Amino acid sequence: MPEIITSGLYYPNKIARIYFEAAEHTVGSEAMPDLLRASGLERYIDAYPPDNLERTFDFAEFAALTAGLDMLQVKTLGKPSMAWKTGHQSFKAGLKAYGALAGLGVMVLSLPILPLDFKIKMGLVSMATTFSSFSDQKTEVHEHNDHFTYVIHKCPMCWNRHADTAICEGAGAMLVAGLNWATERDFDVIETQCHARGDETCTFVINKPQN
Numbered sequence: 001m002p003e004i005i006t007s008g009l010y011y012p013n014k015i016a017r018i019y020f021e022a023a024e025h026t027v028g029s030e031a032m033p034d035l036l037r038a039s040g041l042e043r044y045i046d047a048y049p050p051d052n053l054e055r056t057f058d059f060a061e062f063a064a065l066t067a068g069l070d071m072l073q074v075k076t077l078g079k080p081s082m083a084w085k086t087g088h089q090s091f092k093a094g095l096k097a098y099g100a101l102a103g104l105g106v107m108v109l110s111l112p113i114l115p116l117d118f119k120i121k122m123g124l125v126s127m128a129t130t131f132s133s134f135s136d137q138k139t140e141v142h143e144h145n146d147h148f149t150y151v152i153h154k155c156p157m158c159w160n161r162h163a164d165t166a167i168c169e170g171a172g173a174m175l176v177a178g179l180n181w182a183t184e185r186d187f188d189v190i191e192t193q194c195h196a197r198g199d200e201t202c203t204f205v206i207n208k209p210q211n
């Protein structure tokens, strides 16, 4: 059983609940208790975090569930990965839960005449603002000549995890889903820096489309 060392950084329960439900959607409800046990999260079996905005769900537990998905992935292979599917699914559910709260949606999609770069930026900024204001996940978006970066300063996906490669695929998948919502197109999202690998931040690059 992995030991979970708490971080003192929190998501609201609502975000955690969305992630648990997305994981269940990915692995199936029958496999979920085993996944939670293997992740050291057995206390959440049949007792997912409540649907409220209290910031009491520790990043370390979020990372533990993500690590559990990655362990399961090693056994089952298959693409896209479980972490990717779970992140992607989380955006859809999160949009329902947070779209109205954060004022997302109306502006970006209702103005089809806007340049694509602007829509990409608005999509990224909307997501970063949601996480920065509702949780301890401080997130920034930077625009460069030919790309954007989405920078997570304290990343719940890989909190206290160590790896040789970038492992926050789930966060990247959430961005893919969010960008699809904002632009109705699919973009590649590449994690170029990862805290689990010793980098300071988890940083994702989205190239601007060539005109």
Ligand SMILES: [Zn+2]
Pocket (backbone or CB within 6 Å): 155, 156, 157, 158, 159, 167, 168, 194, 195, 196, 202
């Ligand atoms: Zn990370």
